[in-house]
Amino acid sequence: MTISRRHFISGIGSLTLLGSPLFNARAASMKKKNFVVIMLRGGMDGLTAIQPNDSKMAQVRPDILVKGVKKLTADFNIHPRLKAFYECWQEGKASVVHATSIPYTMRSHFDGQNLMQSGGHTPYTEKTGWLGRGIEVSALGGLAISLPMPLLLRGKNTLDNFFPTWMSLPNDGDLRVIESSYSKGSALAEVMNRVRSRPVSMMKRGGDNQAHELAVVAAQELRREDGPRVAVFDIGGFDTHAAQGGEDGAHGECLADFDKVLNALRNGLGNQFDQTLIVTLTEFGRKVEQNGGYGTEHGYGTAILMAGGLVKSSQIYADWPGLATKNLFERQDLNATIDARSVYCSAMSTCFDVDFKTMKDRAFFGDPLTDLSDRLFKI
Amino acid sequence: MKLDFFRKIGFGLAPDENVPSDPIAWAVRQVETPAKLTWPGHIPSEQELLDHRAEFVYQDRRILREKFKNNRNAYDDAKTQLRYKTGERYFPSLETVIRHHAAVKGKAPVFERLWHFWCNHFAISEKDMLDRWNTGGYQRETIRPNLCGSFTDLVKKVTVSWTMIHHLDNTESVGPNSKWGKNRRKKGKPATVNENHARELLELHTVSPAAGYTQQDVINLAYIMAGWENRWSKKREECNPVQFNDKKHEPGTHKVMGKGYKQRGISSETKLFDVVEDLCAHPCTRRFISWKLVRHFVTDEPTDAMIAPLIKAWEETDGDLPSVYKALIKVVYEHTGSEQKFLNPETWLLQCIRISGTNWPPSPEVMAYDFKSKPSQPARQPSIIMRELGHNLLAPSQPNGWPDTEAEWLSPELLIRRLAASSKFANDPKYSVFVDYHKVAEKNFDALDDVNYFLHKAKNVDFYSNPKRMGQALFSSKWMLKV
Numbered sequence: 001m002t003i004s005r006r007h008f009i010s011g012i013g014s015l016t017l018l019g020s021p022l023f024n025a026r027a028a029s030m031k032k033k034n035f036v037v038i039m040l041r042g043g044m045d046g047l048t049a050i051q052p053n054d055s056k057m058a059q060v061r062p063d064i065l066v067k068g069v070k071k072l073t074a075d076f077n078i079h080p081r082l083k084a085f086y087e088c089w090q091e092g093k094a095s096v097v098h099a100t101s102i103p104y105t106m107r108s109h110f111d112g113q114n115l116m117q118s119g120g121h122t123p124y125t126e127k128t129g130w131l132g133r134g135i136e137v138s139a140l141g142g143l144a145i146s147l148p149m150p151l152l153l154r155g156k157n158t159l160d161n162f163f164p165t166w167m168s169l170p171n172d173g174d175l176r177v178i179e180s181s182y183s184k185g186s187a188l189a190e191v192m193n194r195v196r197s198r199p200v201s202m203m204k205r206g207g208d209n210q211a212h213e214l215a216v217v218a219a220q221e222l223r224r225e226d227g228p229r230v231a232v233f234d235i236g237g238f239d240t241h242a243a244q245g246g247e248d249g250a251h252g253e254c255l256a257d258f259d260k261v262l263n264a265l266r267n268g269l270g271n272q273f274d275q276t277l278i279v280t281l282t283e284f285g286r287k288v289e290q291n292g293g294y295g296t297e298h299g300y301g302t303a304i305l306m307a308g309g310l311v312k313s314s315q316i317y318a319d320w321p322g323l324a325t326k327n328l329f330e331r332q333d334l335n336a337t338i339d340a341r342s343v344y345c346s347a348m349s350t351c352f353d354v355d356f357k358t359m360k361d362r363a364f365f366g367d368p369l370t371d372l373s374d375r376l377f378k379i
Numbered sequence: 380m381k382l383d384f385f386r387k388i389g390f391g392l393a394p395d396e397n398v399p400s401d402p403i404a405w406a407v408r409q410v411e412t413p414a415k416l417t418w419p420g421h422i423p424s425e426q427e428l429l430d431h432r433a434e435f436v437y438q439d440r441r442i443l444r445e446k447f448k449n450n451r452n453a454y455d456d457a458k459t460q461l462r463y464k465t466g467e468r469y470f471p472s473l474e475t476v477i478r479h480h481a482a483v484k485g486k487a488p489v490f491e492r493l494w495h496f497w498c499n500h501f502a503i504s505e506k507d508m509l510d511r512w513n514t515g516g517y518q519r520e521t522i523r524p525n526l527c528g529s530f531t532d533l534v535k536k537v538t539v540s541w542t543m544i545h546h547l548d549n550t551e552s553v554g555p556n557s558k559w560g561k562n563r564r565k566k567g568k569p570a571t572v573n574e575n576h577a578r579e580l581l582e583l584h585t586v587s588p589a590a591g592y593t594q595q596d597v598i599n600l601a602y603i604m605a606g607w608e609n610r611w612s613k614k615r616e617e618c619n620p621v622q623f624n625d626k627k628h629e630p631g632t633h634k635v636m637g638k639g640y641k642q643r644g645i646s647s648e649t650k651l652f653d654v655v656e657d658l659c660a661h662p663c664t665r666r667f668i669s670w671k672l673v674r675h676f677v678t679d680e681p682t683d684a685m686i687a688p689l690i691k692a693w694e695e696t697d698g699d700l701p702s703v704y705k706a707l708i709k710v711v712y713e714h715t716g717s718e719q720k721f722l723n724p725e726t727w728l729l730q731c732i733r734i735s736g737t738n739w740p741p742s743p744e745v746m747a748y749d750f751k752s753k754p755s756q757p758a759r760q761p762s763i764i765m766r767e768l769g770h771n772l773l774a775p776s777q778p779n780g781w782p783d784t785e786a787e788w789l790s791p792e793l794l795i796r797r798l799a800a801s802s803k804f805a806n807d808p809k810y811s812v813f814v815d816y817h818k819v820a821e822k823n824f825d826a827l828d829d830v831n832y833f834l835h836k837a838k839n840v841d842f843y844s845n846p847k848r849m850g851q852a853l854f855s856s857k858w859m860l861k862v
Contacts, residue, residue: 041776062568107574107594108582110779123588127786154786167767167799170851173840177848178798181833181856187789188857194791195798236505236776241548241575292563292570293551330594 033310034222034276035351036231036265037131037152038258041113042238044282045296046303047334048251050096050316051077056323060289064296066246072096076316080247081256084263088307093273095311095376097304097343098318101284101336105329107298109239112283117152119341119364128154130344134363135230138352150232152281215261219268222276229351233261238282242293249294262307274309277351277377279344287332288323301334304343310350310378317376342369343376350377381715383825386862388676388711389488390726391734391823394814398822403712406489410704412527414487416519418477420743425516428470429541432512433618435465440616467511469754471773474515475761476740478772483733483740490526493704495725496675497522500668501537501584502780503546503773510773517542530668530698531659534584535652538576539607541621547576547778550608550617552601554629572601572629579778580604581658590663592636602629603640603650623648636661665693669703671783676711678718679784685710716825719861721785724768724797730862731804731854734823738810768800769793798855805850816849824858 051057051066053075058065069077070086076098078086088094104115111123119130132155170178175196182189214233221227237254244251258280266273285302301321319337321327329335341364348363349356349371356371373379384402385392392398399405416422438461447454462468482491501522503514521540525533537543544550552573553560560570577600581592606628610619625646632641638657640650658664669689673681692699692706722730732739745757765772769788775781782788804810820830830853837852838844853859 060569107597108578108588109777110582111588113777167796167803169795169799170802170855174802174837174848174851175798177833177837177840177852178855180836181852181858183857186857187785188794188860191789191791191794195795239575241573242551289571290569291551291573292553292560292568293548293573295548295551295573297571297574 032225032229032272032275033351033353034229034231034269034272034308035347036218036222036233036276036278036308038233038235038261038278038280039113039116039150039152040238040254040258040280040282041234041236042109042240042254042282043112043284043286043298044238044254044280044302045240045244045251045286045299046098046100046301047285047288048244049079049082049255049305050098050303051079052098052320052323053077054323056288062290063294064244064246064249064290066252068247072314073316075320079252079255081252082259082305084259084266085305085307088262088266089314092314093309093311094305094307095314096306096316096318097338097340097376098316099301099321099334099336100304100318100338100340100343101301102340103336104284105300107284109283109298114151116281116283116340117150119344130341130363131230131232131348134345134348134352134354134359137359137362138348138354150234153230153232215264216268219265222265223269223272235261240286240295241291241297242295244290244295258305266307276308277310277347278307279347280305281340281344285334285336288328288334289332299333300329301336304340306347306376312375312377317372338372339369341367342372345369346371346373346376349373350379381712381825382823383862384712384715386730386734386823387715387720388708389492390482390730390732393483393733394736394819396822403708406708406712407705409487409489410493410527410701410708413524414481414485414490416477416481416523417485418480418743420473420476420746422477422519423470423473423516425513425520425541428512428516429618431465431470432508433615435461435467435508435512436616436618437614463752464750465512466748466750466754467508468759469748469750470512470515471510472754472759472762473746473748474518475765475772476746477515477519479729479732479740479761482729488733489704489708492676492726493526494518494523496672497526497533499775499780499783500671501543502775502778503542504778504780505771505774505776506546509542509546513542513545514773527701528699529659530664530693530700530703531656533700534580534655534659537584538580538651538655539621541609544576544607544621545609545617547579548573549576549604550611552576552605552607553627554602554605556630557605557628558626559624560627560629572598572605574598574601577601577604580655583779585655585658585667586636586661586663587667589667590636590661596635599633600635600654602631602633603635603654605629606647607651659698665690665698669693672703672707673710675783676707676720677714678720679786685714721789721861722859723781723783723788724770724793725765725772727797727860728764728768728800728804731801731859734819735805735814735816735850735854736812737804737850738812739804764800768796797860801851801854805854806847811847811850814850816846816853819853826858830856830858 048066051069066079068080072078085094102116104112114123117129118126120126129152132153136155179192182192218231222231235257240251243249269276282302284298284300286296286299291297321335321337325331345360345364349359350373356373360369388406443454443457485491498518503509517540521536525536553570555570563570574597578597582588606624608624609617610622611617612619628647632639635654640653643649669686670681673685677685688706688710689703692702696702740761741757748754816834817831820827824830834849837848838846840848
């Protein structure tokens with residue numbers, strides 16, 4: 001499921017909320033911190049979202065260079081559709097990691113999206129996700145909101161999920177009979193257990209499941225001291241081979257979808273926004289040069305957008321490789337000089353109060369990642 | 380006799396259906412030729428739907444945006460009217476109904492299951508309104524009639540279909556050294572191939588990544604495919620038949636997986652078909668498709684032994700699909716009872732409906748539409764229900780289609796939706812009809828004693844013995860969710 005413009009029309013979005021500190025004495029003794037991941041599916045173009053001041057951009061992207069950008073730093077400008085993000089930036093609550101990517105260079109969406117969620121090395125070999133494993137390390141347990149459970153959130157123990165429907169469930173007696181047909185210990189029985197342990201209020205809700213509405217629900221849940229502390233959003237449509245366009249093109253629309261979710265979270269969280277970290281995740285960036293259809297092809301390096309009071313300051317954090325052809329990956333893509341998983345591992349370490357090394361060993365297979373916590377986050 | 384087989388390979392047996400005496404012969408008969416669609420209402424043609432799309436696109440882009448450029452609200456209103464006029468909110472539901480009618484009322488459920496499989500294999504993901512006007516027609520006219528010939532012919536038809544070309548951006552692909560590309564570059568504009576379609580033709584439709592093709596193979600295939608486009612015209616924009624445009628085609632010979640392809644005859648048009656033939660004949664293709672078929676019908680984790688008979692049939696007949704299906708049917712029968720598969724929401728729902736004779740899908744009268752106002756709620760119900768079940772048929776989010784394993788489908792939230800739908804279909808008088816569930820069980824379940832005991836329990840949950848509860852419970856039971 002994705003939350004894209006298309007999905008606004010069809011009325012389906014997807015959101016996952018997860019983790020209740022009620023079940024966790026350690027977490028309960030600390031100030032609650034929220035962690036939100038927004039998956040941008042299709043390959044988000046970091047060069048469109050956060051545009052470098054480089055004359056090469058106009059050369060190789062004559063038709064899709066974004067006009068009306070706003071200045072972030074001497075070297076980078078921001079896409080005008082990222083309004084809420086820019087406001088956060090001005091308040092010191094948004095930052096960017098640029099020229100970064102998960103270590104995947106083969107340009108397949110499906111393999112890439114599998115890896116961005118599993119955090120592994122070979123597509124389809126890991127059955128759990130880095131966030132699911134990170135949550136297990138921190139023993140948060142709890143609740144999720146979504147239709148299918150994204151791979152990102154899968155751990156050894158299947159987590160609960162929640163996504164309101166307008167249809168009515170059978171009553172409790174009927175549920176008990178139905179349950180009696182599920183073999184003990186089977187996956188079906190496990191899932192049914194979780195369904196039956198829910199409060200009645202969670203069984204049903206009217207209305208559409210539109211993106212902004214889901215973001216409002218997420219914010220309501222996250223702001224509760226005893227509520228979940230992890231949420232996952234899914235936004236699609238970033239695969240802009242054609243009509244990527246400038247300010248009003250397809251990529252701009254997708255960034256606006258992201259921005260709308262960010263805005264709803266910021267408004268809904270109130271003070272809790274200061275105890276929140278929102279990060280984006282995508283499978284790869286896009287080629288530097290535009291193609292013949294006013295779009296871009298699958299590339300490599302991209303940007304991570306981060307917002308919330310837990311970011312250290314408004315900064316573009318990058319080891320910028322430049323856009324000279326010799327510095328490009330395979331002479332065509334922005335190179336990734338920071339392993340995006342270092343950022344995610346540092347983020348989980350910060351939000352879940354687990355030391356970086358433990359998080360790296362348990363959630364990212366002990367891979368050689370760099371602890372960026374003190375450079376990126378308020379710790 | 381294994382009764383579960385009728386659900387493992389089809390949708391189960393309806394109340395008025397007899398148990399076939401030779402199940403394998405019964406199934407094989409259905410896959411020799413494409414079955415006719417059974418929907419008694421109007422079935423729009425691909426062309427008719429493309430015309431609706433053309434009207435929408437032209438009116439919206441050329442007329443309304445110009446006419447109301449300074450009045451956003453007036454534009455929105457006019458566009459809503461245009462949506463009604465062109466059936467934008469109507470066709471996805473109509474396509475669902477056409478598909479469901481064939482599955483629950485038709486005489487060839489095995490063929491219908493295969494059709495669903497292939498629609499998902501050659502999936503059109505949610506993009507650019509394709510689900511509103513194109514995906515359904517493409518599935519009925521491009522995929523369906525070609526399911527009982529050779530795999531190669533099927534791939535050829537799909538690859539140059541209007542919908543797939545649009546879906547995977549091949550119109551945007553320009554050979555940098557083509558006439559068109561050179562002109563563009565003279566003007567200082569970039570002209571390059573779009574790799575999207577080439578990549579999916581390799582990765583999803585034919586050989587799969589197991590074949591070990593490289594990025595250069597993808598680019599070279601994109602060169603070969605450059606020029607296949609949705610022809611553009613002023614009045615219909617991109618809504619014209621697909622054509623091969625030599626002016627956009629990258630000239631020369633290009634290698635894909637070690638073999639060079641060059642023009643034969645007067646046009647480069649045939650180059651693409653030469654590659655497709657080789658891709659379809661590749662061992663990785665028959666392995667990949669055989670594995671996918673067995674995974675869909677038998678188990679999430681097919682063994683080599685399970686897929687071997689399909690591969691063998693494929694080799695012996697050069698990818699004659701009915702021969703592969705026959706091998707599949709035997710494998711399914713052989714593993715009925717020993718292997719189980721968690722069904723996707725649609726297959727599960729259609730099974731519940733077919734075996735119980737539930738009143739679904741809606742009638743042509745309910746589905747009638749005036750193309751003037753918003754389609755009625757009952758007429759939109761079919762697509763709404765599929766969306767609620769998490770299986771919005773015409774709009775998977777990616778070109779790899781809907782997932783096919785239990786891990787992807789079994790979540791608390793999706794289970795809740797099936798329980799809720801069970802309750803709706805079994806209890807709402809709009810849908811439910813009187814049916815003796817013990818009789819239903821007798822011809823559809825091998826675990827008859829267990830099922831009967833369960834039905835009895837469901838009927839007498841409390842003081843008020845209620846036979847309707849049997850349907851609700853049966854639909855949600857493990858025997859229906861998995862087979």
